[in-house]
Amino acid sequence: EAGVTQFPSHSVIEKGQTVTLRCDPISGHDNLYWYRRVMGKEIKFLLHFVKESKQDESGMPNNRFLAERTGGTYSTLKVQPAELEDSGVYFCASSQVSGQNYGYTFGSGTRLTVV
């Protein structure tokens, strides 16, 4: 079974530019989550998709962040315009069953650096 795939693995952009991160969940996993780890802080929840619908987006920091999951397969997370404080590692996770809080599989993350 292929795991959760994220790309790019690294991205360095200038402040004010736009970056789009992509996540391909495990095939058949309806639940897709985005998390972020800012340096020195905990991994924090951003949002949760069930298929193509946003179940919970309470962790999204502000309206510069836009997540989509058209067709209920892969998801994108766009940051526009990027700010210095957006630097960090962005993780995607997927799970088969809603509410199965222990069944996540995480991707390796996208390391975003805004300069």
Add this chain to the structure above:
Amino acid sequence: QKEVEQDPGPLSVPEGAIVSLNCTYSNSAFQYFMWYRQYSRKGPELLMYTYSSGNKEDGRFTAQVDKSSKYISLFIRDSQPSDSATYLCAMSHGGSQGNLIFGKGTKLSVKP
């Protein structure tokens, strides 16, 4: 007060030692308790999970949850150099609330 507190370490032990990792939490509504292992440049990988209070054992790993004290532990017996990684505790309310609350992680190094 943070919802989950975890000593970031680093923690260095000799091979074969018993390792004890801990987290405390403040939210009594948490029902699921997990330990993840994260190697450098990789995503977190689920090691153990426990629902509510109690102990759970899997090979060299034992997870304990004490809800009355809001305290969870992970014990690693006969630690190996391959156990060197960052260990993250995570918790959730359960049900339809899918988001996990993580600790900062403890960096463990097992020396041969």
